[in-house]
Amino acid sequence: MADELGTLECRDLTKAFGGIPVLKGISLSLAPGTITALAGENGAGKSTLMKIASGQYRPDSGEVLVRGERLPSGNPQAAYRLGVAIVPQELASVLEMTVYENIFIGRELSGPFGLRRRAMIESARQILHVFGVDIEPTRRMGSLPVGLRQIVEIVKATNTGARVILLDEPSSAIAEREVGKLIEVMRTLRDRGVALLFTTHKMEEMRALADRVLVLRDGELVLDEALRNLTDDDIVTAMIGRELEGLFPALPEPGTEAVLEIDNLHVSGAAAPLSLTVRRGEIVGLAGLVGAGRTELLETVFGIRKSTAGSIRVKGTTIKGGTPAAAIAARMAFVPEDRKGAGAVLSMSVLDNATLPRMDKFSVGGLLRQGFRRSQVREAMDAVKLRSRGLDQSMETLSGGNQQKVVLARWLTSPVDVLILDEPTRGVDVGARSEIYRIIVDLAEQGMAVVMASSDMPEILSLSHRALVLRNGIIAGELDSEQLAHPGVQDTIFRLASGLEGIESSDPDPADPSTNNQKDN
Template identity: 70%
Template sequence: MAFGGVPVLRGVSLALRPGTITALAGENGAGKSTLMKIASGQYRADAGIVTVRGETLQPGSTADATKLGVAIVPQELASLEEMTVYENLFVGRELRGPWGLRRRDMIATARENLESFGVDIDPSRKMGTLPLGLRQIVEIVKATNTGARAILLDEPSSAIAAREVDRLGAVMRKLRDSGVALLFTTHKMEEMRSLADVVVVLRDGDLVLESPMSEVSDDDIVTAMIGRELDDLFPDRPTTLGETVLEVEGLQVEGSPAPVDLTVRRGEIVGLAGLVGAGRTELLEGVFGMRRTTAGTVTVAGRRVRRNDPASAISSNVALVPEDRKGAGGVLSMDILDNGTLPRLASFTTAGWLRGRARREAVGAATRSVALKSRGLKQSMETLSGGNQQKVVFARWLVGSVDVLLLDEPTRGVDVGARSEIYRIVTELAQQGMAVVMASSDMPEILSLSHRALVLKGGRVVAELDRRDLDAPDVQDTIFRLASGLTTDPTTAASTSTPVTPASAPAAASKESAR
């Protein structure tokens, strides 16, 4: 299978067995989503066949895939948000009677189907009002209702909360126990370990590893994914810090219960830790001017930045890499060159005309600095892997000067190899003198990259941990208890901590467990 002459899959053979969960791993761009789309009839492969229980799938036919019992739950859900849950479950196969739709029967059946998977929601509720995790489960229930015996899940946990991941895992196990074959993609090693019976690894379109999960180590999987051993996921932090470059005093984000004070020095990486909804994104967007603030000041290199004015932040050399790289980080329909100059277009314009050569040189230098893998500056951003899309979002700020770099979940949805490269980029930029503020839900990122960490809860900074605190053996328990409100004193949190279950605890902090 190739796109634009570039091979995406090469001679891949894979068998899914009933009653088995298979994890499909690989770097962004390895061919995982393409393989799923071929197996579900969305793409027509250049060669090869797909068989389902001995019957050959008609190439490029989603209707035939559904008929044979293959269903896919894509990363970008295709649910009808303005329709109800029961209408989504029965779309295309509605129950009808002599007087029209049998809505009462559909609602009752939908409730039974949902309850069989431990989901207690009103079937008459609009799909768009459900959390993403529940919408995914409704899509899975719909697949089982159509008789699916092989269900393909593309990055099912990439954008859902921890409690929803637990519920999704329970649904997947229940399906496995009923004899369904499941294939899912994930970048999270702990999810592979907790759910998968078999792991399959793709690298550059080739199948390079297929093994029972119990017979392979985390390092084996990572090495298969990236083609080399990953000795050090996290590079060394800069050791020399300069003068204070970012000063935030009394910044009151609209809707937040308390103002925030924050200072960051050149070369320093300050982590923002906290649970979902803690206010980390709101703080970063408030500093950048994207989210309304009602009081306080932001000063960069001694210069006051106008509040609620992103243009003032950009002119003051403040850059923001947002959490949603597809929705807010870049314009996927545009090419790398146009994305690379979006925030600083005026710098490449003279009398209303774009200076093409200057643009190409600046964007070319910036993309080389982040080791972007592409076919050239005219390649559409939507054709890049997730990790390379994130590199473009980094690179577009580097066509000009940056004093303060704000990062919101910088490695969300990227594979371990791309993570390693992004960590290198972050530490190198700090080494060059940038002040970095990084919000992350990945505890190893906070613990391994940060010089200091602020713990947020409900929009308030409830604790500040220095490097000595972050090196403490019980620090993940300390941060969890601070972030959840179980304690307000970081010096006593560890000594009073109780065991935290994996479902609610931050990920293990060591480099070894982060691989």
């Protein structure tokens, strides 16, 4: 059915970079009016496949057909003319231009007296309305949140007449409240006969959207099946090549010693000061909606943001100065949410990235102690089972999971008492995610006090000894391990995070923190 309207077909695609095979004979077909999920671990070949299908890369062998017509190799304009559009993870929006200018870029309406701006504005308004998107077309693109910019990019693709849309990690950088709108837009496109292919690491997104699942592993297509015929375990096993026995490891019993003590800390933008205690070996999860103040709290504790009042103590000693250097000296470590922007220098090697937080340890008189730093960094990377070609490998050539391992492990070259994690598995595939969970639990078992902010509810529920729900920068509720295991806890967390009242019940709900002591242990 390769000549059916909207169908894209890939036949025996191969691609190698530097002699290393990335795609090994991939064949697939996308039918109109369907949504297909493309899954696989980082480095499996998903992005390469999409770039070939959209004309950006030239395959070493094989071909791509769109509605029966062969796509010229490495020709994005030809793909565009044939109705294939790609919405990359790194959006191509022109932020200084308006929404309607972005939608019509390269296809502007003009008349005898110049651009027909009113016509473009009205047309943009109508097409946005079709997708249920309430955005004023004259708004500057840069003023929109990332999620809405992503939707505008999708709308722009449909406005060009695209019948096949490829989306690379469409929800990876957008707020939870915007994911629902993205799902609505994708379903509308499917109902209009568009064929959609999207990559994701999130099982819940596959369940919400996909008719079919394709899984790549090591450049090979190992699964092509209707979603209704698959369990989550089937998909995970196909992705990693083995059964994943328990995504989350068992949590060790925390100690009683208070390691991190935060007293009346004033975080910029928070509704009130905050106090918190974390014990040795304890993992405290921070839950909340986007904008709840989790990142702001973590960055203030580590000294990235300034606080106007309050105190922070590590093992009874007050941290003075309120700077990252002071936090590091107090044996604190911080893994930021933005791995690529704030956590690592991708153009540098594994060795150089691992050296950055502790340059003073690895240098004397301005000269690096090469042998010493290599041995220390190698030991740290071995501890997290880093998969790399060696310490001199560039960070940008590592998978997302291995990049995250480097960002985490570089702190292990010296003792750490407090480990601060902001979205530790964002953009990480399920196989690497399982490994990172085990690293976090192992570090807690060694005695570190861990504070972890996460938007992934299973992480909060399964990786925390205790969870704090933040709203407007303050603690709206606290749940212990018993409460986190309660079937109704997700609804409780949402109600606390959004400011709604607790669930009404004739009996006290064990998952309702309003019926429990909320003081720090």
